[in-house]
Amino acid sequence: MAELPALPAHQGVLLPAEFDDVLRARLSELDAKAAKHAQDHRPENTRNAYKADWKTWEAFCHQFQVPTTAATSGTLCAFVDYLWHREKRAYATIDRKLAGVAVTLRLEPYRVVVDPEATKAARKLLKDYRRESEANEEPARGRGKAPAMRxxxxxxxxxxxxxxxxxxxxxxxxxxxxxxxxxxxxxxxxxxxxxxxxxxxxxxxxxxxxxxxxxxxxxxxxxxxxxxxxxxxxxxxxxxxxxxxxxxxxxxxxxxxxxxxxxxxxxxxxxxxxxxxxxxxxxxxxxxxxxxxxxxxxxxxxxxxxxxxxxxxxxxxxxxxxxxxxxxxxxxxxxxxxxxxx
Missing domain, CATH: 1.10.443.10 (Intergrase catalytic core)
Known part of the structure; x- marks a missing residue:
C-alpha cells in the first residue's frame, strides 16, 4: 500500500462530519487493507460460500434492476423477502448471504461499507418471517442438524x-x-x-x-x-x-x-x-x-x-x-x- 499523507494537526475532537478528503482517503485505504487481510485469511470453504452469496445477490439486483452497490435498508429487506418467499431458502442460508454481500462489498473493486442499520433491518425482517413460519407450523427449512455419529x-x-x-x-x-x-x-x-x-x-x-x-x-x-x-x-x-x-x-x-x-x-x-x-x-x-x-x-x-x-x-x-x-x-x-x- 502506498505511503499515506500525514494528517494536519487539529485541536479538539474531530467529528466524522468534519473529515476532509485526505482523511477520508486514508480511512478508506485502511478499511480496504483490513478487509483484504480478513478475506485472505478466511478458510477456503467460507470464501467459496461468499462467492456463491455474491452470485445470488447479482441475480437479485439484475432482476430488480438495482446496482449491486446499492445495499440499502430497502434493497437488503427486499433481498430477504426474495430469498424467503421466492427461493424458499433456509433461515441460516439467508443470514449468511447477508453477511456474504456485506463482506464482498468491502473488498475491491467496490469498497462500499454497508450501513449496520440496513443489515439490522434485514435481519429483523428475516426473524419476523421465521416466527410467522413457526406460528403457522410450516415445515422447517434446510437440512437441519447433522446426526451425531455415536x-x-x-x-x-x-x-x-x-x-x-x-x-x-x-x-x-x-x-x-x-x-x-x-x-x-x-x-x-x-x-x-x-x-x-x-x-x-x-x-x-x-x-x-x-x-x-x-x-x-x-x-x-x-x-x-x-x-x-x-x-x-x-x-x-x-x-x-x-x-x-x-x-x-x-x-x-x-x-x-x-x-x-x-x-x-x-x-x-x-x-x-x-x-x-x-x-x-x-x-x-x-x-x-x-x-x-x-x-x-x-x-x-x-x-x-x-x-x-x-x-x-x-x-x-x-x-x-x-x-x-x-x-x-x-x-x-x-x-x-x-x-x-x-
Missing amino acids: LDDLRRIVALCDTDIFGIRDRAMLLLGFSIAARRAELAGLRLRNIRDDDNGLLVDVRVSKTDPRTVPVPFAKDPEACPVRAWKTWQAAAQILDPNLHAFRRIHHTGSVQPQGLTPQRAGDLITAAGLRAGFEDLFTGHSVRSGMATEARRKGKDRKAIAAITGHKPGSKVLDGYMQIVDQWDENDNALIGLL
Missing part, C-alpha cells in the same frame, strides 16, 4: 470399510476426524506437517479452521480396530505420504493410484456420508457428524466441558457446545427434575 456407529462403519486403499483412507479419515472433532474443511485441510508422532499417539495441528487454530493430542485407542493413530499410520504407509507440505488425505484414482491432490471439503463430507450408507445407516451422516459425535460421546463419558472445548475448538459459553451438552444432560438425574420425582 461410537457404536463409528465402530460399525469403520469395521465395514473395505480393505483396499479406498477403505484404508476412509477408515483413517473417519477415526481421525472423530478424534479431533473435525469439520469437513478441517479434515480436508490437514497437511502431513500438521500430524506429528508422539510417544502417546499423535499431535494434530488443526490450522484450517473457522475458529482459532488448535492442537489436539490424539492417544492410542484401547481397541486396535478403532484406533485413530494406527489407522493414520496404516494410511500414511499405504499411500506413501512423505512430502510434509502435501495434503494428509488425498484423491484416489479409480485404478487405486493415490494422487498428490488433496480432497475438497465437499468431497471429504461425501466420503463420510457414503461410508455410513455402505454400513446400512438410514440417517445421512455428514462431515459434521464426526464432530458432533465426538462432543456428544465425550459428554456421555463425563468429560469436562473445558476438556471437550479444547478438542472441538469451541469458545467458552458457545451455544453450539451447549447444544451438545443438553442432548446428553437431559437424561441426567442432576439436570432433569423429573427423574426420581414421579
